[in-house]
Amino acid sequence: MKILLVDDEQKFINMLAKRLALRGIEAHVAYTGEDALKKAGDTVYDVAVLDIKMPGISGVQLKKELSPLHPNMQFIFVTGHGGIEKSEDGSSEKDIYLSKPLDIEFLIETIEDLTHTG
Amino acid sequence: MNDALNYVNTEGLKFFGKVNASISHELKNILAIISETAGFLNDLTELAKQGKELKLSLLENCSTSIVEEIQRGFTTIKQMNRFSHSVDVPVTDIDLVETLDLMAGLSGFLSSAANVSIENKCTESKTIRTCPFLLQNFIYQILCFVYESTGPTGEIRIHLLEEKEKGVLLTLFSSAQMSVEKFPDEKMKKTAGILGIEFKTNHSFYEINLLIPYAVETITQLDPNG
Structure with a gap:
């Protein structure tokens, strides 16, 4: 299973990737939406974990661009904000939102649920 | 005069809310990094208990990162405090x-x-x-x-x-x-x-x-x- 972590908080996703690796999950990191699109062009990921608020391409916009390229890719949104205004950001009700700080075991459970690997 | 005062109050509340939301976002990011780093230290501890070699450089990197994020948090809170007192x-x-x-x-x-x-x-x-x-x-x-x-x-x-x-x-x-x-x-x-x-x-x-x-x-x- 391959995971793409996208967040401009570099230390956060680098550490998260290390912790996922210790649990046997291969996670690649991208610090911008542009970098994520490039990586997704070279590699097929099962799940993308996207920060909603990023400089440049937002997480919601990134999903819109990644979905047609990889119809089977699953998405999890991560936010540092308290609330999400779904109607404004254009994301669907089915999207999964996790709030920072993350509980890694819950994140893995969510990934397993999405990929039916649990 | 009343018009100006009303404007300061209504627009001020919106501004105050917007800035506070962005501060809370920043603090959440800081806490998220500290949380992941602490979690990684726990992971390393568990591995060490199982007899895996513990690299000192990893511990040093973690402690440096935590100190940096705490400093970032202090700076943010200092800014928040200055901002809050601007309505005194x-x-x-x-x-x-x-x-x-x-x-x-x-x-x-x-x-x-x-x-x-x-x-x-x-x-x-x-x-x-x-x-x-x-x-x-x-x-x-x-x-x-x-x-x-x-x-x-x-x-x-x-x-x-x-x-x-x-x-x-x-x-x-x-x-x-x-x-x-x-x-x-x-x-x-x-x-x-x-x-x-x-x-x-x-x-x-x-x-x-x-x-x-x-x-x-x-x-x-x-x-x-x-």
């Missing part, structure tokens, strides 16, 4: 450079924020008698307007130059072309009107010029103590 008095003497520095820091939490640098060319420190909270609101509006053009990779340079008897001339240089046809909008005009700030007509696609007066009647009227 309706009108007071302020240091313009300090206010610009605070607004550059607080607006820097926005995902669209560019890099902001401030260059003070005034010969001596000049205080401005103003409504500190409303001036912060105005500077934040202006910075957000410029960020729309620069994006997060752009740069804004702010110059301060003394204009004798009148006030301080503030010039914002943008690294990207701005939509000057949208500038200033109605909200900026209204805020500037209360603060007595003059939009100089020589603004261009890359430059905004503002004259901040040392004091104006409209502002001193906001002070119930005269």
Whole structure:
């Protein structure tokens, strides 16, 4: 299973990737939406974990661009904000939102649920 | 007078909420890094218990990261504290450079924020008698307007130059072309009107010029103590 972590908080996703690796999950990191699109062009990921608020391409916009390229890719949104205004950001009700700080075991459970690997 | 006061109150609440939301976002990011780093240290501890070799460099990196994030948190809380105290008095003497520095820091939490640098060319420190909270609101509006053009990779340079008897001339240089046809909008005009700030007509696609007066009647009227 391959995971793409996208967040401009570099230390956060680098550490998260290390912790996922210790649990046997291969996670690649991208610090911008542009970098994520490039990586997704070279590699097929099962799940993308996207920060909603990023400089440049937002997480919601990134999903819109990644979905047609990889119809089977699953998405999890991560936010540092308290609330999400779904109607404004254009994301669907089915999207999964996790709030920072993350509980890694819950994140893995969510990934397993999405990929039916649990 | 009442109109000005109502405006300060209603727009002020929106501004206060927006800034506080961005501060909480920043603090959550800091806590998220500390949380992941602490979690990683726990992971390493568990591995060490199982007999795996523990690399000291990993521990050093973790402790350095935690210290850096705590420092980032202290800086954020200090900014939050300065911002919160700006509503203590309706009108007071302020240091313009300090206010610009605070607004550059607080607006820097926005995902669209560019890099902001401030260059003070005034010969001596000049205080401005103003409504500190409303001036912060105005500077934040202006910075957000410029960020729309620069994006997060752009740069804004702010110059301060003394204009004798009148006030301080503030010039914002943008690294990207701005939509000057949208500038200033109605909200900026209204805020500037209360603060007595003059939009100089020589603004261009890359430059905004503002004259901040040392004091104006409209502002001193906001002070119930005269």
